[in-house]
Every structure is written in structure tokens, then in C-alpha cells.
Amino acid sequence: MIQSGSAPNASATVEVERETSGRNHQPEATSDGHVDGNALAGPLSEVFAVDLTTATSRCAHCGCAGPLARLHVYAQAPGFVARCQRCKEVVLRIVHAKDAVWLDMSGTASLAIPTPQ
Numbered sequence: 001m002i003q004s005g006s007a008p009n010a011s012a013t014v015e016v017e018r019e020t021s022g023r024n025h026q027p028e029a030t031s032d033g034h035v036d037g038n039a040l041a042g043p044l045s046e047v048f049a050v051d052l053t054t055a056t057s058r059c060a061h062c063g064c065a066g067p068l069a070r071l072h073v074y075a076q077a078p079g080f081v082a083r084c085q086r087c088k089e090v091v092l093r094i095v096h097a098k099d100a101v102w103l104d105m106s107g108t109a110s111l112a113i114p115t116p117q
């Protein structure tokens with residue numbers, strides 16, 4: 001489900017760390033097996049018409065805010081589980097089933113999606 005070569009929208013207004021925004025960025029797993037939030041670009045593009053990796057989410061558990069690209073994404077589950085970069089609680093889950101895409105954002109207090117200027 002991960003699209004190779006996917007990258008955040010370069011015209012977005014939200015700053016994303018340089019090392020995670022390159023056009024040929026390939027998420028690399030850390031020692032605990034998570035990759036960065038850019039891994040959500042493919043699965044979320046099946047649901048939303050805009051690139052949400054540049055959107056700013058606010059964690060419902062600890063209140064911290066940041067680009068989705070900074071979430072810690074675990075793809076070893078039957079879908080994608082994105083955890084807060086600070087408190088490690090689940091922020092969102094996305095599962096592609098046979099005839100539906102399930103999106104659980106109960107761990108997201110808000111989501112700010114940049115609009116074109």
C-alpha cells in the first residue's frame with residue numbers, strides 16, 4: 001500500500017523537516033520498527049484528494065501539534081498505525097479492507113489542512 005517515491009506537496013505552507021521531504025524520500029525503519037509519517041501518503045491518498053502529510057495534527061492525548069509526516073508509523077499491523085511523536089499514543093489508524101478504507105482518527109483532536117495560496 002506504500003507508494004514508492006511519494007513525497008509531501010512541495011507547495012504546502014507547513015514546514016516539514018528537510019530530511020523527510022525530499023522527492024525521492026524512502027521511509028527508513030528505526031530500531032523499534034516505525035517509519036515516519038510520510039508512509040501515510042499512499043494510504044491517505046485513497047481517501048482524501050489532498051496530500052495530508054503536510055497537514056498539522058493535534059494529539060488528543062498530550063496536545064502536541066505537528067505535521068503528520070512527523071508521526072511514528074507502524075506498518076506491520078493489518079494496516080497503518082500512526083503514533084504521536086511525543087507521547088507515543090495512537091493518533092490515527094488506517095486499514096484498507098476488501099471493500100472499504102477504515103480511518104480511525106479518535107486520537108486526533110484536530111487536523112489543519114493547508115489550502116493553496
Ligand SMILES: [Zn+2]
Nearest residue numbers: 059062084087
Ligand atoms: Zn501525544
